[in-house]
Amino acid sequence: MAAPGMSKDEYKADKSKIAAEYNSAKAACASLAANAKDVCVAEAQGKQKVAKAELEARYKPGDKTSRAVKTANAQADYAVAKEKCDDKAGNDKKACVKEAKAAEARAKAPMPAAEKAAAPAGKKESAGDYVDDATITAKVKAAVLGDAALKSTEINVETYKGIVQLTGFVRSRADIDKAVQVAKAVKGVTSVKNDMIVKGQQ
Secondary structure (H helix, E strand, O other), rough: OOOOOOOHHHHHHHHHHHHHHHHHHHHOOOOOHHHHHHHHHHHHHHHHHHHHHHHHHHHHHHHHHHHHHHHHHHHHHHHHHHHHHOOOHHHHHHHHHHHHHHHHHHHHHHOOOHHHHHOOOOOOOOOOOOOHHHHHHHHHHHHHHHOOOOOOOEEEEEEEEEEEEEEEEOHHHHHHHHHHHHHHHHOOOEEEEEEEEEEEOO
């Protein structure tokens, strides 16, 4: 079943748009060299995978597609972080790769039972009040990208029963605070979990 409000034509159009955005992003990497180019390509590929997974989650909402979004985000972050580690050497590089793997594992891990219990699973809501996780994720992403201060950041969004998890790399602590503030303002969000990392401090 397709998601309410999303036709097959809209799905196909969004899929074509994702492909076009990837080709454009990859083309922009051509002017770069060495590891900067590798990082750029990894970022483009990661964004494409995440966008595809999010499109599927909107088109066919369910646990399977929601998990696929979570996995795509984790793998994209890891691929980019691993490429960035190539700028380092020796023990610094080893530590960088180790942290990248740890971050990927944290992002893929199921939400702790305590947090699941805190989620409003038993809350009675009318059909008009309920907002599904895939919709919340899409709205938070749009809000983050629509904010002038955050549009150039690398923030990924996951949602579980209204609890939003933010991961990825930002430029400053102020960006983290702003992203949390923006996410909390989205309808349907019950709380925000911050797992973002300031670049250079990972």
